[in-house]
Amino acid sequence: MGGFFAAVSHKNCKYDVFFGTDYHSHLGAKRGGLAFYDAERGFQRQIHNIENTPFRTKFEANLSEMDGTAGIGCISDADPQPLLVRSHLGLFTLATVGIINNAEELVDSFSGPGNQFMAMSSGRVNSTELTAALINRCDNMVDGIRYAQQAIEGSSTILVMTKDGLIVARDKVGRLPVVIGKKEDGYCACIESFAYLKLGYAPCYNLGPGEIVKITADGYEQLAAPGETMKVCAFMWSYYGYPNSNYEGVNVEVMRCRNGEIMAREEQKAGTMPDVDYIAGVPDSGVPHAIGYANASREPFARPFVKYTPTWARSFTPSNQEVRNLVAEMKQIPVPELIEDKKLLLVDDSIVRGTQLRETVDFLYRSGAKEVHMRSACPPVMYGCKFLNFSRSNSEMELLARKKIQELEGDEGQKHIEEYADGKTQRGQCLLKSICEEMGFDSLGYQSLDGILEAIGLDRDKVCTYCWTGEE
Numbered sequence: 142m143g144g145f146f147a148a149v150s151h152k153n154c155k156y157d158v159f160f161g162t163d164y165h166s167h168l169g170a171k172r173g174g175l176a177f178y179d180a181e182r183g184f185q186r187q188i189h190n191i192e193n194t195p196f197r198t199k200f201e202a203n204l205s206e207m208d209g210t211a212g213i214g215c216i217s218d219a220d221p222q223p224l225l226v227r228s229h230l231g232l233f234t235l236a237t238v239g240i241i242n243n244a245e246e247l248v249d250s251f252s253g254p255g256n257q258f259m260a261m262s263s264g265r266v267n268s269t270e271l272t273a274a275l276i277n278r279c280d281n282m283v284d285g286i287r288y289a290q291q292a293i294e295g296s297s298t299i300l301v302m303t304k305d306g307l308i309v310a311r312d313k314v315g316r317l318p319v320v321i322g323k324k325e326d327g328y329c330a331c332i333e334s335f336a337y338l339k340l341g342y343a344p345c346y347n348l349g350p351g352e353i354v355k356i357t358a359d360g361y362e363q364l365a366a367p368g369e370t371m372k373v374c375a376f377m378w379s380y381y382g383y384p385n386s387n388y389e390g391v392n393v394e395v396m397r398c399r400n401g402e403i404m405a406r407e408e409q410k411a412g413t414m415p416d417v418d419y420i421a422g423v424p425d426s427g428v429p430h431a432i433g434y435a436n437a438s439r440e441p442f443a444r445p446f447v448k449y450t451p452t453w454a455r456s457f458t459p460s461n462q463e464v465r466n467l468v469a470e471m472k473q474i475p476v477p478e479l480i481e482d483k484k485l486l487l488v489d490d491s492i493v494r495g496t497q498l499r500e501t502v503d504f505l506y507r508s509g510a511k512e513v514h515m516r517s518a519c520p521p522v523m524y525g526c527k528f529l530n531f532s533r534s535n536s537e538m539e540l541l542a543r544k545k546i547q548e549l550e551g552d553e554g555q556k557h558i559e560e561y562a563d564g565k566t567q568r569g570q571c572l573l574k575s576i577c578e579e580m581g582f583d584s585l586g587y588q589s590l591d592g593i594l595e596a597i598g599l600d601r602d603k604v605c606t607y608c609w610t611g612e613e
């Protein structure tokens with residue numbers, strides 16, 4: 142995944158861009174980048190690896206050397222960016238968020254003499270560089286962006302800074318939101334709406350799918366109209382997004398609480414709610430789903446364990462799995478009084494591979510829990526994300542639900558995924574039982590597709606649910 146914040150102003154806007162980008166740090170953990178344009182100093186740019194150090198710490202020292210009346214900042218889980226590009230379209234900086242699934246094919250389409258890409262050490266090409274090459278195939282920036290968006294299979298949200306201002310293009314079906322904010326001296330564009338509110342911008346405009354907008358210090362202008370089809374990522378609400386943000390007018394925290402309420406309501410109707418001492422959420426994003434569940438079920442909410450965050454930044458992601466597990470374990474600090482001999486119902490935003498959750502449940506039992514009942518705030522994840530790299534699985538068989546289906550029924554089982562995803566069917570019941578056995582849960586329940594769509598509250602054809610249904 143990734144995120145960005147961009148601003149253009151009559152004044153120096155470097156602090157807005159710096160803090161605005163920092164507020165997108167939860168969307169990626171590998172690379173951070175900043176670029177500014179100033180009439181006197183021209184373009185300036187810095188890129189850092191942020192795998193072990195937060196964006197803010199890495200870029201603090203650069204700020205004194207950078208200035209700009211326009212700037213873009215990005216957080217990325219992919220390649221280094223923003224890139225500074227010089228072509229027949231002029232000099233511009235470019236940042237992108239998304240995935241290019243047909244990258245090899247697109248790179249091959251540039252195989253004639255005179256074409257070249259800088260290869261990464263893996264031999265792959267930087268996705269943002271490939272997007273620049275696609276844009277440069279056209280005579281103007283707008284046609285170029287449109288061309289790139291049509292050519293790319295996957296998703297692509299594009300941000301360009303020229304000496305005349307910013308151009309921002311939402312992905313062709315709007316997998317991620319893009320919003321514009323306004324204040325006295327200028328405008329900004331970003332993914333997380335809370336970022337601009339916090340920096341004193343007022344909500345101004347939400348881009349539609351595929352829409353392209355030019356932004357200057359004096360206003361914004363539509364360069365290409367939005368398309369009809371929207372497929373905004375449901376996981377932005379249930380997991381990825383920051384609680385204070387609104388996407389398509391729906392607040393993340395409010396959605397999560399409502400989602401938990403719906404789960405509790407349905408369990409009460411079905412009579413499947415276990416008798417427990419506390420409802421708890423897996424921090425951070427599981428917590429509001431759990432609060433909603435507790436409020437609706439009238440069972441007490443508690444925090445039987447709390448994450449130790451002052452010295453363990455989220456971006457600290459050691460490449461070694463063993464060290465990663467150790468860090469996850471060290472972060473979880475129990476509250477013994479709320480665990481020993483207690484029956485707990487734990488709510489998490491989702492169950493993807495289940496590795497970390499298994500550790501959490503083991504830790505609760507080791508800390509004296511009597512029962513641990515598990516609830517996932519979304520349906521079973523059955524397909525790897527092709528659009529934002531959410532599940533980051535090399536194979537769908539790494540997804541816990543798919544792995545268990547394979548164990549239960551072999552290849553035949555993979556033909557009945559829809560049935561397995563429904564806990565009311567016989568196959569669904571078998572899947573729940575087998576996951577409980579593997580993970581050590583006393584019971585397990587998943588939010589239904591209808592339930593999570595009700596919590597989001599948008600028309601179902603406007604929301605991407607691919608990772609649960611496989612439907613694009």
Ligand code: SF4
Pocket residue numbers: 316373374375376377525526527528529530531532605606607608609
């Ligand atoms: S497949 Fe899942 S994670 Fe990916 S965009 Fe769709 S809803 Fe989001």
